[in-house]
Amino acid sequence: MERNTMTTPLLMFVLLTLPSYSAHGQVNPFGIPVSVHAGKFYGTSPRDHVCGGLNYDVLEYTCCEGVPHNGAGLSCCGNRAFNLTQASCCEGQLTLNVSQLVSDCCGFRAYDPLNQLCCNSRILNRTHPHAKCCGKECYNEDHQLCCGNIVKGRKVLTKMSSHHRCCGDHQFDQQSHCCCSEPLSPEPLNASCCESSSSNLTEIDASSPNCMPGERPCGRGVNPKTEGCCVNPPSFLVQPYSHHPNSAGTRRHNPGVYNGASCGSQVYNPDIKICCAGKLSNRVLGKNLCCGTTPYAVEERRVLCCNQTLHRGVEAGHQCSPGGHLYLPSREMVCESHVHLNDPGKHCCGEETYNPKDEICCNGHKHRRLGNMSCCGGKAYDPSSGQMKCCAETLYNLQVQDRLSEEAQCCGSVLMEAGSTCCSAPGLDLLYPTQSGFTCCGHRYPNSSLWSCCAGVLHPRTERNTTSMNMIPGPRLLPLGDLKTEDLCYTEVLLGTVESVSVNKNKRSIVMVNVMSMQATCGPVNALPAPQYLTLPDHCSSPELVPGNTYLWVKTRHFSDTINVISDLSDHSSPLHSILFRCSKLYIEPC
Incomplete structure (x- = not known):
């Protein structure tokens, strides 16, 4: 049976509830559902600050397959950089104005499955919330049928009644006719072929959820080259875990010995052994503490356990830093993984030190303090100048953008432009080209003739529910x-x-x-x-x-x-x- 690549609304919502991700400038701590295709486009730039053999500034550039691009924290599509809130990557090709966070791929092009369908590599506008593909067309299964097969082609027929089903490229009323298989054609119920062939096709189809109406599962006397049939996935039997003592992979020990004490996969006697982080050692009287895999005693002198590493011969006054480094606070300071000699007035900024009176620290990057400086991500700027705009840790120069500060607005990490709409959910903001008849619902931008929205939750719109739920404009x-x-x-x-x-x-x-x-x-x-x-x-x-x-x-x-x-x-x-x-x-x- 022919399979289209569309994502039905129900399946789409299931997919979108998978774990979400966080990108540069898009903090998403609330689990906002995003497309399952988004995950592989996060953090694609190398972390060693080397691009194509040359060092580069991570606050200014993004490296994609050895090619540097202007802009920090972007995603990569091959050797091209893009903002995944503004574009999508499908098989190495970019589609603009469709965010990777809400898109699916139709061949090399991205589309929004909320408002569109992918039917045989063609992107079609969705005509109904539950519209499906019929060959290269879409249809509404409530009022239409998709008949035919992959050989002769499929076509959309208007349902004559709710009892009509497909028989080849025709439809029949299953209350008065049946579908005979040789040849495939509707016949009255009193026809001889109805008794032998159907055994009720409707029952066969009902037991095969992947089959279209009028089709049968392949392998039940159906020739897939000449007749419409579908392939159902096999049922897999889950074998229960065996507790038999001779079963492969079963750990065998007698729980009555030594009260069942175990250290990793080993059973041991706690009276003569001690287990530290999965490693067994001979018990020594008084050594009842563990530092990583090493046992030690609380009264031992000149020892200090830092981040599961035991240091011996430690001088008095030493401490462990939050990162687990051994240092002497009276003459040293630890900045992340680097130990520095104390310098009066200096504080940590990332791995380096800085003087707050003369410098400003922004996300681990220090800058010279000039006037009324503030941070925007890892960069510093003067917000009172009106020349710069900070959008979710991404800094824009309004003079370069030819924009006035009064008209510049942010949509997440993106600076909005005329003709665009920003749709927001807690922790996620996405920009869409403004379209007539579309309205925001959380971070999605649905066609309001297909979907209604209540507090950021989408509901399929039906013929009985044609009025908008949003009767009173909200804040x-x-x-x-x-x-x-x-x-x-x-x-x-x-x-x-x-x-x-x-x-x-x-x-x-x-x-x-x-x-x-x-x-x-x-x-x-x-x-x-x-x-x-x-x-x-x-x-x-x-x-x-x-x-x-x-x-x-x-x-x-x-x-x-x-x-x-x-x-x-x-x-x-x-x-x-x-x-x-x-x-x-x-x-x-x-x-």
Whole structure:
């Protein structure tokens, strides 16, 4: 039987629930489901900082098969670099504007299986949430049939009734006819071939879930060269693990000996032996501690166990660093795996040391401190200059981009451009070309005529459910850097941690703790009693909220109780400082 390469919606959702990944600039700690094809494109650049035999700066370039490319933390498709939130790689070929995180491959081209199908290497727009392939066409199995076979070709027929099934390239009513096999044709139920051939084909088909209606499993008297048939996978019997003492691979020992003490695969007597990390040693009175595979005594002098390595002859005052290195704090400092002599005023920055008064440390990379410097990933910049924009640890030069700081917005690690839409889920933001009739649902961008969305969850749209679930416009979820100054600094805002979320009659009730209120820029910051309650009027149109995360709630102007914008500040080490620092740059009169 002919097999298409499409991914059905049900299978797609199963695949997308597999473990997710994290890329440079895309922190995804919440298990947001992504395509199973995304994993192999993470961390493809070499870690030794050598590309094509030459050293390169990992903050500026990505190396793909010995070829350096501008841009840090990109993924590789052969010797080409790409951002997997903006493109996909299929068999060494790039497809733009389709993220690898949500795509599947149709030959050399990528497609979005949420809105498209791959039918015999052709990409077709999905016409129904549960549409399937019929040769090089798509069809709706609720109202249509896919008849024919791989030899004569398949064709889509409109179902005459819910009882009609395929018989070759025709359809028949199984209540009044049967499908005779020689030749393959519909015949009345009283025909002689109906008694002998069908034994009810519908029953055969029902027992073969991989068969199309009117087809039989190959090998049941069907010639696959001339008739439509399908191949079912064999059933595998799982042999139970044998506990017989002579079974291969079974560990044999008498649990009654020495109380069953074992060290790895060996049984031992704890009265005369000691087991340390799977290694047996002769027991010595008092040596009852293990450091890796070495036994030692607590009263032993001048010994220190660092990261499962026992050091002997240690001078007084030595300590173990968090990484397990032996050092003397009075004259040494350990930066990751490197030991440095103490230098007054110096601190660790990665494996090196730096002076915080003159330098700034960004993700293990030190830079000269000039003015009001901040970090963006491993780079340093001055956010007050208006010339640079930081998007999820990726720094953009707005002058090179020919953009103004007021109009520059981020979508995850990507700087948005006109004609694009950013769809966000907790920990994942993806950019899509704007299309009429499409709307965001979490990090996906579905065709709203096929799918409805409720709180970031997709639902197939049916004929009985043609109205949108999103009846009331909900608040937007934006990063702090994209909030307008007048929204953030001239209105009332709340800062709090979500403790729990519940839904009652499509209204979302939120319990918050550690809540602070700020009445515009000049107003005081007040700590509010816990718990605080907040209600969003429409659950479906509101963004997904994660209990335990800290959010900024921006109310509409004139101190209304309506929430206009929500910003997730969970990745900010000090959310209140981030807000006050942003507003402190305004040139305002003293209050």
